[in-house]
Amino acid sequence: MQGLKEQIEALKKQLNEALKAVSSSRETNAIHVNFLGKKGSITKLLGEIKKLSIEEKRTFGPLLNKFKKESEEFIQKKYDDLFNQEIKHQNLKKENFDVTAYKTGAIKGHVHPYTKIIEEIENIFLSMGYEILDGPEVETDYYNFTALNVPENHPARDMYDTFWTNLPNTLLRTHTSPIQIHAMENKKLPVAVAATGRGFRHEATDASHDIMFMQCEGFLVGENISLANLFATAKKFLRALLNRDDLNIRIRPGFFPFVEPGVEIDMECPFCKKGCSVCKKTKWIEIFPGGLIHPNVLKACKIDPEKYSGFAFGFGLTRLAMIKYGINNIRLFHSGKMKFLEQF
Ligand code: DAH
Secondary structure, eight states: OHHHHHHHHHHHHHHHHHHHHOOSHHHHHHHHHHHHSTTOHHHHHHHGGGGSOHHHHHHHHHHHHHHHHHHHHHHHHHHHHHHHHHHHHHHHHHHTOOTTOOOTTOOOOOOOHHHHHHHHHHHHHHHTTOEEOOOOSEEEHHHHTGGGTOOTTOGGGGGSOOOBOSSTTEEEOSSSTHHHHHHHHHSOSSEEEEEEEEEEOOOOOBTTBOSEEEEEEEEEEESSOOHHHHHHHHHHHHHHHTTOTTOOEEEEEEOOTTEEEEEEEEEEOSSOSSOOTTTTTSSEEEEEEEEEEOHHHHHHTTOOTTTOEEEEEEEEHHHHHHHHHTOOOGGGGGSOOHHHHTTO
16 A cells, blocks of 8 residues: 555645645635545545555554644644734734825825815906905895895795795895895995805705705996996906807896896807707807896995996806816715716
8 A cells, every 4th residue: 555655745745835835824724625624635535544454454544644633733733823923913003003104096085066166266256356255154134135125025036935044034045145245334445256155045956956056246346337347257257267268258138136237148158169958059058147236235235326336246156067067967066976076
């Protein structure tokens, strides 16, 4: 039975080599299965004992059993060594946890499209000499309506589906126009202000309407301010924001209680020359409502309409962001979806 001895030697060598190559405790388990599992090569060799004569059994039986035992110990030792090393390594990692360590390939934060467009809008207005202001989102009836020439029971209040609070005469502002009143009450003339912020309206939501949206309000009050100043400002602003030096605007009459005359400024569709889905095949996009500030609004802010005049505008910043970035569903803005945000 010389062959058996050689087989033992060959297996010993194989096992040695296999154990040399492992680098984790887990891998030694696989080696155990390969050599000592039910179908393992050492187990198979032990099965051969049955075929031996009594004489041979006496010689090879103990030899094989010894080999089996040694192999088991050998694998176990390798497992223990690697396992201890792994634990040590893990503890070391815990002790030396570095909160400032930079992990390459980690998920980076993204700028929300609102943040991005607000920054651009503010920079454009700052470059034109405007002051950037903010205002409260919870307003009184007076600032949201009355001071803006929308008295109680005026039908124009129906234009705004208002969220009223439990407090008397208190609401979530339906537009950013009340910022005009706060500023005109407090600032010295001439004044030029741009303000971005949220507006709230109680309306059914769809792909282009949400109960919360962003607007940008702007106005300028001084002496001899005319509609021409408004048109020039709108054109300059839209051209800068959309990076189109040749973008044209057109003007139509519009109605808002706080301006007289009121206008709707449309811009040429920046996406097509012939009409597309964004401009609804009209080549124009209605984007920039405004007008000359109504004398009643100036009077409410103790400004003499005989001496001063001003223009105001208030455009949907959400809508402009959708056009600028090609966003087709308003709900994406507050969806928190990384796939959406990762594009910005
Ligand atoms: N506040 C108006 C709205 O939300 C928009 C607006 C129109 C603001 C004309 C203005 C303006 O300042 O002059 O519908």
